[in-house]
Amino acid sequence: MLDFMSLLRESASTFxxxxxxxxxxxxxxxxxxxxxAEGVLVWLIVKFRHxxxxxxxxxxxxxxxxxxxxxxxxxxxxxxxxxxxxxxxxVWYNVKQKLPPADDTIRVIxxxxxWRFVHSGKDGILGxxxxxxxxxxxxxxxxxxxxFKLETTxxxxxxxxxxxxxxxxxxxxxxxxxxxxxxMTGTFDIQCAEMxxxxxxxxxxxxxxxxxxxxxxxxxxxxxxxxxx
Amino acid sequence: MQTPVxxxxxxxxxxxxxLAVWWVIGSEIVIFGGLLMYYxxxxxxxxxxxxxxxHTATMAGALNTFILLTSSLFIVLAHYYAEKKDHLKSFKYIxxxxxxxxxxLVVKSIEWTNEIMSxxxxxxxxxxxxxxxxxxxxxxxxxxxxVIMGIISFDVLQKKNxxxxxxxxxxWHFVDIxxxxxxxxxxxxK
Amino acid sequence: xxxxxxxxFSVDHKVIGMQYLLTGILxxxxxxxxxxxxxxxxxxxxxxVPFFGLVTAAEYNALITNHGSIMIxxxxxxxxxxxxxxxxxxxxxxxxxxxxxxxxRLSYQIFLLSAVILIVSFFVPGGGFGGAWTAYPPLSAKxxxxxxxxxxxxxxxxxxxxxxxxxxxxINFITTLMNSRAKGMKYLDIPIVLWMIVIASILxxxxxxxxxxxxxxxxxxxxxxxxxxDPSRGGDPVLWQHLFWFFGHPEVYVVLLPAMGIVAEVMxxxxxxxxxxxxxxxxxxxxxxxxxFFVWAHHQFIAGIDPRMANIFxxxxxxxxxxxxxxxxxxxATLYGGSIRFTTAMLFALAxxxxxxxxxxxxxxxxxxxxxxxxxxxxxxxxxxxxxxVPIAVIAVFAGIYYWFPKMFGRFMNxxxxxxxxxxxxxxxxxxxxxxFFTGAAGDHRRxxxxxxxxxxxxxxxxxxxxxxxxxxxxxxxxxxxxxWNFFYSxxxxxxxxxxxxxxxxxxWVAPSPPPHGNFDVFPEVYRGPYEFSVPGRAQDxxxxxxxx
Numbered sequence: 001m002l003d004f005m006s007l008l009r010e011s012a013s014t015f016x017x018x019x020x021x022x023x024x025x026x027x028x029x030x031x032x033x034x035x036x037a038e039g040v041l042v043w044l045i046v047k048f049r050h051x052x053x054x055x056x057x058x059x060x061x062x063x064x065x066x067x068x069x070x071x072x073x074x075x076x077x078x079x080x081x082x083x084x085x086x087x088x089x090x091v092w093y094n095v096k097q098k099l100p101p102a103d104d105t106i107r108v109i110x111x112x113x114x115w116r117f118v119h120s121g122k123d124g125i126l127g128x129x130x131x132x133x134x135x136x137x138x139x140x141x142x143x144x145x146x147x148f149k150l151e152t153t154x155x156x157x158x159x160x161x162x163x164x165x166x167x168x169x170x171x172x173x174x175x176x177x178x179x180x181x182x183x184m185t186g187t188f189d190i191q192c193a194e195m196x197x198x199x200x201x202x203x204x205x206x207x208x209x210x211x212x213x214x215x216x217x218x219x220x221x222x223x224x225x226x227x228x229x
Numbered sequence: 230m231q232t233p234v235x236x237x238x239x240x241x242x243x244x245x246x247x248l249a250v251w252w253v254i255g256s257e258i259v260i261f262g263g264l265l266m267y268y269x270x271x272x273x274x275x276x277x278x279x280x281x282x283x284h285t286a287t288m289a290g291a292l293n294t295f296i297l298l299t300s301s302l303f304i305v306l307a308h309y310y311a312e313k314k315d316h317l318k319s320f321k322y323i324x325x326x327x328x329x330x331x332x333x334l335v336v337k338s339i340e341w342t343n344e345i346m347s348x349x350x351x352x353x354x355x356x357x358x359x360x361x362x363x364x365x366x367x368x369x370x371x372x373x374x375x376v377i378m379g380i381i382s383f384d385v386l387q388k389k390n391x392x393x394x395x396x397x398x399x400x401w402h403f404v405d406i407x408x409x410x411x412x413x414x415x416x417x418x419k
Numbered sequence: 420x421x422x423x424x425x426x427x428f429s430v431d432h433k434v435i436g437m438q439y440l441l442t443g444i445l446x447x448x449x450x451x452x453x454x455x456x457x458x459x460x461x462x463x464x465x466x467x468v469p470f471f472g473l474v475t476a477a478e479y480n481a482l483i484t485n486h487g488s489i490m491i492x493x494x495x496x497x498x499x500x501x502x503x504x505x506x507x508x509x510x511x512x513x514x515x516x517x518x519x520x521x522x523x524r525l526s527y528q529i530f531l532l533s534a535v536i537l538i539v540s541f542f543v544p545g546g547g548f549g550g551a552w553t554a555y556p557p558l559s560a561k562x563x564x565x566x567x568x569x570x571x572x573x574x575x576x577x578x579x580x581x582x583x584x585x586x587x588x589x590i591n592f593i594t595t596l597m598n599s600r601a602k603g604m605k606y607l608d609i610p611i612v613l614w615m616i617v618i619a620s621i622l623x624x625x626x627x628x629x630x631x632x633x634x635x636x637x638x639x640x641x642x643x644x645x646x647x648x649d650p651s652r653g654g655d656p657v658l659w660q661h662l663f664w665f666f667g668h669p670e671v672y673v674v675l676l677p678a679m680g681i682v683a684e685v686m687x688x689x690x691x692x693x694x695x696x697x698x699x700x701x702x703x704x705x706x707x708x709x710x711x712f713f714v715w716a717h718h719q720f721i722a723g724i725d726p727r728m729a730n731i732f733x734x735x736x737x738x739x740x741x742x743x744x745x746x747x748x749x750x751x752a753t754l755y756g757g758s759i760r761f762t763t764a765m766l767f768a769l770a771x772x773x774x775x776x777x778x779x780x781x782x783x784x785x786x787x788x789x790x791x792x793x794x795x796x797x798x799x800x801x802x803x804x805x806x807x808x809v810p811i812a813v814i815a816v817f818a819g820i821y822y823w824f825p826k827m828f829g830r831f832m833n834x835x836x837x838x839x840x841x842x843x844x845x846x847x848x849x850x851x852x853x854x855x856f857f858t859g860a861a862g863d864h865r866r867x868x869x870x871x872x873x874x875x876x877x878x879x880x881x882x883x884x885x886x887x888x889x890x891x892x893x894x895x896x897x898x899x900x901x902x903x904w905n906f907f908y909s910x911x912x913x914x915x916x917x918x919x920x921x922x923x924x925x926x927x928w929v930a931p932s933p934p935p936h937g938n939f940d941v942f943p944e945v946y947r948g949p950y951e952f953s954v955p956g957r958a959q960d961x962x963x964x965x966x967x968x
Contacts (some may be wrong), residue, residue: 008861009861022787023790025754026787028786035519041776049759056695056758057757058952059695061699061749071837073748077740081741084783086789088790088791089733090790091790092729092789152485156558158796167721173651193795195555197564198566199476200475200476201868234515235517235598236599239601249591252594254589259624259625259626262629267632267647271653271655329488352645371594373463384889
């Protein structure tokens with residue numbers, strides 16, 4: 001199970017682990033039935049290959065004792081399905097429906113073909129003069145809960161941060177709110193995961209998850225830049 | 230081309246032509262259904278559409294409803310006489326139905342001319358986009374029905390393919406029913 | 420009859436089926452060529468691609484968009500439904516033709532027109548449409564966003580015309596099956612493949628309507644400047660997604676069902692077995708069809724729909740695994756107690772089951788909303804649906820072609836070449852798409868013409884996987900030349916086949932090979948179901964449907 005996890009990106013947000021566990025459970029339950037089905041298929045192919053003088057059996061598959069070979073696996077799969085549904089909805093509820101209180105809020109604006117980010121600055125409030133706007137680079141602090149306000153100025157985009165297991169379409173005319181809480185410092189990719197035109201392939205961004213000290217230092221350099229203008 | 234044997238078989242007991250017309254209507258229902266569903270959803274969302282729809286000519290719509298319903302009666306009569314092998318009367322009533330369709334289109338064009346003169350075009354507002362698109366697709370169906378009826382009428386005159394009067398009748402009723410949905414949605418709901 | 424009457428403007432269902440087959444395969448070759456070009460770009464970004472040249476971002480988008488559109492609408496649909504449906508329905512129900520032969524011809528002509536329009540869309544100013552096969556507005560609606568003013572409208576027009584062609588064809592199929600069956604053929608005597616094709620036609624008819632309305636609205640948005648999907652004018656771009664996927668998901672089953680049907684015919688014949696639980700197959704097919712109308716929003720979990728809605732669609736989506744699993748189990752169970760002959764057709768049929776299982780299982784990751792947040796629009800999705808569509812549109816189609824080739828042309832295809840072709844298709848297919856599960860799990864997202872801008876993805880390890888996939892594409896394509904040679908050579912020079920070379924039961928094997936216009940010398944009468952193989956107490960291990968007791 002842990003080996004399987006290493007196939008995915010490193011998980012750098014609180015809900016990334018939940019999603020990874022869900023993926024692992026689906027892999028286990030689905031993989032189990034897949035192995036059984038493939039195993040039976042191969043076994044039957046080998047066992048019942050044509051041999052001289054051996055005739056095939058006449059089986060309608062409509063008798064009860066024949067159908068039980070279908071019905072039992074089938075009922076067990078239903079159980080697995082229910083388990084997967086419960087786990088999936090549970091994870092979904094935590095990631096997309098619940099909105100924990102925010103420590104800070106950022107605006108994320110998609111446009112053909114770049115990302116703009118508005119950080120709330122020192123006062124922690126968006127829409128004030130000390131807001132810091134950047135293109136392509138998003139700076140956040142590790143361990144803080146963020147709300148993002150996702151907008152677009154033209155077509156659909158998708159704000160995707162694979163290490164956070166975060167993905168959300170932006171829609172013109174709407175502001176979509178979501179959240180994340182980074183758990184690991186580092187610099188990671190931001191992707192646009194919705195076809196947005198010719199430059200879709202180069203619409204990239206970087207998210208810098210920093211310690212509070214690093215973040216403050218970055219913020220002060222940004223504000224000096226702003227003042228010097 | 231000689232008629233294939235397949236065409237003559239009728240395992241279900243329903244004549245093949247009638248069966249096919251019902252399937253055509255089934256596929257048409259989902260087309261109009263999708264369009265009208267979208268319209269109704271937006272209509273519920275935007276109260277201000279009531280103001281736009283106040284500018285539609287309800288009387289013209291009502292007149293057209295009356296014309297279409299009357300023409301449906303004519304095609305019923307055409308079918309009735311086709312069954313009775315009275316091809317001349319059937320021919321007459323088919324053409325009265327076509328005249329009904331023509332009347333419908335005349336009223337429609339006068340109405341549209343007025344709307345466009347008053348500045349309500351297909352691009353002026355989303356309500357008008359629906360108004361012209363839905364009614365326009367319906368009008369295309371009316372025209373198609375008239376053309377087919379014209380073709381069938383001359384067959385009838387030669388006492389050929391008399392069963393097709395029933396088929397076009399089913400289709401014409403369907404066109405009628407679509408209008409019965411469009412009329413309240415576009416004209417009456419204010 | 421002149422050549423034109425016989426082969427071009429024919430109303431014979433077999434000729435029309437062949438026209439659909441060859442046009443579909445030709446379009447499939449074009450689609451495969453496109454995949455070759457963009458896979459080369461992904462493996463060796465920025466390098467010149469042999470037989471194409473440098474790939475620009477705009478060309479890349481146009482290639483992937485049209486690869487998807489072509490493979491679904493101009494390859495899978497025409498070959499699986501139209502070609503096999505046309506060829507098989509009248510033959511297998513013991514009729515001489517479709518009930519509306521001229522509408523049938525019209526259907527093909529509209530389809531051909533749509534294919535031509537699609538090809539033309541590549542050579543207009545601005546180039547082909549590049550907004551993905553899903554054509555989400557506002558990107559698809561406004562030329563200022565997609566920069567393909569002509570390409571996007573021609574693409575949409577082509578898709579709409581293709582829909583019309585298949586509606587006409589579908590009505591023909593359904594009425595023919597209902598009304599023109601041979602004397603004695605009851606509903607439960609109909610071969611599964613015909614049920615599948617007809618249920619698929621009904622699914623198509625019931626799901627495509629809203630999208631036709633949507634296509635008209637989108638076309639008006641593009642050409643006249645209406646705002647049906649423009650949020651600044653009151654429209655809703657997400658509604659297009661609903662219209663698209665309300666069609667788009669049942670569409671998966673529209674192509675899956677005929678493939679399952681073909682596999683059923685091939686498997687029963689070459690294992691000399693009765694189909695396990697015929698009625699169960701039929702009912703699960705209908706259940707799948709009905710359920711497929713209630714799962715569409717799983718394509719839109721993170722598209723900005725109400726998050727509560729995602730829960731409902733997770734339940735329906737995961738539950739569709741029940742009838743599909745049941746169907747696959749029944750197919751596997753059919754092999755039990757059989758006497759399996761490994762002909763090329765049978766190899767392809769068995770490979771269909773083995774690979775489609777992978778496609779089915781990986782679908783659960785995407786149907787479970789929580790997991791989909793990560794996998795949405797990654798290569799995991801691509802690998803998943805290619806593990807459904809390639810078994811459907813390529814592997815099952817090959818099974819069908821090798822199986823019915825003797826009936827189509829009165830000659831056998833070469834079995835040795837066929838088996839080489841089988842392994843040359845089956846193995847590279849797996850080495851294309853298994854690596855893509857891993858790149859997807861590592862975060863590779865779709866529709867990206869170069870990963871150079873994403874440092875986490877531009878690693879040598881991931882690039883190696885991309886190169887393996889690309890090389891496998893090239894190998895797979897090379898082996899298809901063998902198939903084409905086999906196909907056209909055997910058409911004229913293959914070993915002669917009799918009426919019933921595989922000792923099968925269904926009615927098409929009663930007609931001469933190839934059947935003349937009109938199909939049967941004497942119209943057959945039906946006395947039993949289609950899968951009475953190895954009935955105890957009979958000398959022969961098969962029992963044709965038309966043979967008196």
